[in-house]
Structure formats: structure tokens, C-alpha cells
Amino acid sequence: MKPREPIPKQTITLSVNEQQHTIAIEPRRILLDALRHDLGLTGTKKVCAMGDCGACTVHLDGEAVYSCLVLGVECDGRDVATIEGVADGNDLHPIQQAFIECDAYQCGYCTAGQIMSLKALLDHNDAPNESDIVRSVSGNLCRCGAYQNIVKAGVAAAEKMQEAQNGN
Template sequence: MIEHGPHKTAITLEVNGLPQFVDVEPRRTLLDTLRIDLGLTGAKLVCNMGNCGACTVLVDGVAVYSCLTLAVECEGKAITTIEGLAQDGVLHPLQQAFVQHDALQCGFCTPGQVLAAHALLARNPQPTEAEVVAGMAGNLCRCGAYRGIIEAVLSAAQQTGPQQ
């Protein structure tokens, strides 16, 4: 049994492959911890109630809403945020596909979209259009970039080719 709180408590998170040390109350969401305490503002706060998808991050490779996840729950788990996708300044193929297919307008939902797509392709590297639609259904886009998003995910899947 491990007990934290109710006051601030020191925890270690693994974010984008690096250990991060933060002092947080147990009630602090992973989203607020990433944004406020770690300055990783790629994940966006839009609804704060799990109704939009803009705060999507990967926890142990699984796409979750970080606004409904507590930071203290994530000790010992690998967290991937949008800032962790590009390698050495080169955009991830999915990010490139989002740019090439104009799968965004204002871009506020985009980090969440890209990470949801990342989780989708990790599980299903060659999805059909219907599978892309089903897999991306947890991310709303108010600008209406959905057609571009579908194209971008399909094209990124094609580029990476069938995986073993």
C-alpha cells in the first residue's frame, strides 16, 4: 500500500523517456501536471471532463484522457506526450502526414489527434477507413479537419507499410 496526500507529495514520472520529479497533490490531474508543472503545454485543456480528446496522451502506449487521470496514478508508467514524438527535430511520420494533408486548422485539438492516431496505428498498422474513423472517434475537432485527419492517418499507415 502506498499512501499519498492530501497535501503535495513528491512523485517521479517518466515522460517522453525522461524521469521528471514533481510535487503534486493527489487531486492534480496528469494534464495539469504536464502543462503547469512540467511546461509541456502540447496536451490541451479544452473541456476538462473527458468529452473532447484534446488532452489525449499515451500511458504505457495506451491513449487516455489526461484530464481524467491523476498524476499520482502514473508513477512507474511511461507517459508519451506530443512533445515526445519528434526525434532530433524531425517530425514523426504521423505528424508529417497531418501537415501534408492539412489535417488541422487552429491546431488546438491536433496534439490529441496525433497521439490517438499513434495509438491506433500501433495496434492496427493497416487500418481501413472505417477503422480509422472508429479509432479516432474520441477526438473532437471544432474546425472540422476530420477529412484531412482520415487521409493523414491512412497515408501515414501506408508509408510505414505492413508491420510484423
């Protein structure tokens, strides 16, 4: 049998967490693999790789997406944000802090995706109610069943962020 011809790579430039990267990838490479394998950003997790679980959630141009359903070449010239860019240096984002305070994870495998989904909501909505929060993480499965505390963390983070905005 003849060995398969290598697939020609395409060079793309994308911004990830506000840093520009130029990488050469096969057109079939999913954004998730480009982040994890080409850029070494392994905070975004791979579980189902078929759009079922939400573990791979990142932001693409400010919107939450499953990075296993986006091709890397589609991200040429676009802005990607991952869990690695959420904290400000050593200062955790209020959502991250709330996850710790509300005990919102067990194995932690879904956590990056949950946080990115909640952050997409809170980036666009200053005053979400509990049902907005539940809806924002409805595409993120947690096999450990930490759902109640994930929602508690979302509510706590939203309250903290509102207080900070009001100068309290």
C-alpha cells in the same frame, strides 16, 4: 472564515517521453495539469477538462488516455508519452508529416490529441483500415471540422509506415 488548510502534496516519479521526472503534486492534480504546469509540456491541450473532447490525449503505458481524467498520482512509476516526444529531433513522425501534407488542421487546437490517438493505433496495428482510423479518432472532437482531412492523414501515414516497413 478560516483559510483552507493546504492539501499535502505527494511526491511521484514518472517517465515522460523516456525522461524521469520527480514532482510533488496535490493528490487532486490531474495528469494534464501536471504535464502543462509542473513539467512545462504545453503541447497537450486543455479544452473541456471533463473527458468530452480528446484534446488532452496522451499515452499512459502505451495506451491513449484523456489526461484530464487521470490523476497525476496514478502515474507514479508509469510511462507517459506526449506530443513533444513524437518527432525524432527535427524529423517529424509520419503522422505529423501527413497532417501537413493533407491539410488536416485549421486552428490546430485538437491536433496534438488527434495525433496521439492515431499514434496509439499505429503503434499497435501495422495495417489499419480506414474504419480503424476513424474509430481511433472518434473520441477527438475538432471544432474546425477538419475530420475528412484528419482521416486522410491517418490513411496516408499508415501507408507510409507500411512502405517503410516493407523497405519501399
